[in-house]
Amino acid sequence: MFIVILGSGVSGLTCGIRLLEAGHSVEVWARELPPRTTSDVAAAVWYPYRAWPQERVNVWAKRTYGVLESLSRERPDAGILMIPGVEVFRRHVEDPWWRDSVPDFRRARPDELPPGLSEGYHFSAPVIEMPRYLPFLMERLRKLGGRIVQREVRSLEEAWARTPVVVNCTALGAREVVGDETLFPIRGEVLRVTPPPTGRFIFDDECEQGIAYVIPRSRDCILGGTVDEGNASLVPDPEVARGILERNAPLLPPGAVFEVVEHKVGLRPGRPSVRVEAEVSGARVVVHDYGHGGAGVTLSWGCAEEVVTLVAAHAR
Numbered sequence: 001m002f003i004v005i006l007g008s009g010v011s012g013l014t015c016g017i018r019l020l021e022a023g024h025s026v027e028v029w030a031r032e033l034p035p036r037t038t039s040d041v042a043a044a045v046w047y048p049y050r051a052w053p054q055e056r057v058n059v060w061a062k063r064t065y066g067v068l069e070s071l072s073r074e075r076p077d078a079g080i081l082m083i084p085g086v087e088v089f090r091r092h093v094e095d096p097w098w099r100d101s102v103p104d105f106r107r108a109r110p111d112e113l114p115p116g117l118s119e120g121y122h123f124s125a126p127v128i129e130m131p132r133y134l135p136f137l138m139e140r141l142r143k144l145g146g147r148i149v150q151r152e153v154r155s156l157e158e159a160w161a162r163t164p165v166v167v168n169c170t171a172l173g174a175r176e177v178v179g180d181e182t183l184f185p186i187r188g189e190v191l192r193v194t195p196p197p198t199g200r201f202i203f204d205d206e207c208e209q210g211i212a213y214v215i216p217r218s219r220d221c222i223l224g225g226t227v228d229e230g231n232a233s234l235v236p237d238p239e240v241a242r243g244i245l246e247r248n249a250p251l252l253p254p255g256a257v258f259e260v261v262e263h264k265v266g267l268r269p270g271r272p273s274v275r276v277e278a279e280v281s282g283a284r285v286v287v288h289d290y291g292h293g294g295a296g297v298t299l300s301w302g303c304a305e306e307v308v309t310l311v312a313a314h315a316r
């Protein structure tokens with residue numbers, strides 16, 4: 001079958017690869033290509049953050065963990081490292097709903113927690129360097145015979161004019177493309193610093209002044225962050241950068257020396273529930289895969305495989 005995929009972020013590219021592997025022909029149409037998508041801004045670590053509903057997210061996240069872990073071993077050119085780290089808390093917490101997705105999950109030992117913090121989870125997670133990973137996905141898609149075209153659409157009609165089977169991975173763009181008013185931006189700012197001040201990730205989602213996280217990569221480190229629902233500004237705020245550095249300081253080894261080399265902003269595609277479903281009208285089919293919130297990378301392979309199943313079930 002010939003399929004047009006709308007969107008060239010992590011969702012569109014991953015769907016493209018799985019659909020090509022399943023024997024379809026694929027053309028990806030996107031208004032922005034990497035390095036200009038939201039996916040390029042992602043920190044990006046495996047973690048099911050701000051994506052719902054839990055039951056489906058857990059299945060997609062677990063599957064994606066497995067694929068990313070295999071890629072980290074088999075394809076050093078993909079830019080994925082398995083990194084150990086902790087999520088920290090100031091109160092007692094139960095084990096998280098996603099704990100079975102992570103093979104080495106355990107409670108953190110006191111000596112693994114930053115000073116003043118009382119509890120934590122310890123686990124390993126794939127850290128995905130998006131400036132390397134997205135070109136890797138694009139190359140893999142092209143090698144499988146797919147095409148990537150820079151092209152904006154205003155509605156599904158434009159894609160259906162080319163083929164009856166369309167996959168919609170336009171993230172926040174789906175507000176316009178399919179009129180989905182439930183989508184909302186969750187703005188996030190991050191700093192890229194070098195050299196990496198630590199070799200482990202640390203998440204602190206409960207700091208009073210805002211969230212803080214440290215994600216070391218091969219040559220640099222991402223310090224985050226912010227979660228600002230409903231704000232669609234793409235202008236980095238120097239005041240926010242100062243706050244990020246302040247909140248992360250207690251999480252880092254004392255006296256860590258590093259330099260801020262980049263300050264980025266992106267809009268996570270928030271939605272009350274991730275939309276992976278098919279809509280059929282006569283011979284025309286659209287399979288949606290968007291609205292992944294702060295977890296588009298974390299859910300990418302699981303969702304893409306469900307898209308392939310939906311295409312097989314609904315397209316003729």
Ligand SMILES: Cc1cc2nc3c(=O)[nH]c(=O)nc-3n(C[C@H](O)[C@H](O)[C@H](O)COP(=O)(O)OP(=O)(O)OC[C@H]3O[C@@H](n4cnc5c(N)ncnc54)[C@H](O)[C@@H]3O)c2cc1C
Pocket residue numbers: 006007008009010011012029030031032033037038039040041042043044045046047151152153154169170171172173174176177187188189190225265266267268269289290291292293294295296297298299
């Ligand atoms: C600061 C920050 C940190 C994050 N950290 C993480 C993390 O650690 N882990 C994680 O899993 N996720 C993280 N995320 C979330 C993640 O970035 C998103 O969930 C993910 O990028 C969504 O991918 P996508 O491919 O669906 O959308 P996008 O990357 O936004 O791609 C959408 C594509 O659709 C195209 N498009 C839109 N409208 C149209 C149109 N009308 N016509 C044609 N093309 C169109 C766009 O041009 C683009 O190519 C983070 C996000 C931010 C902002």
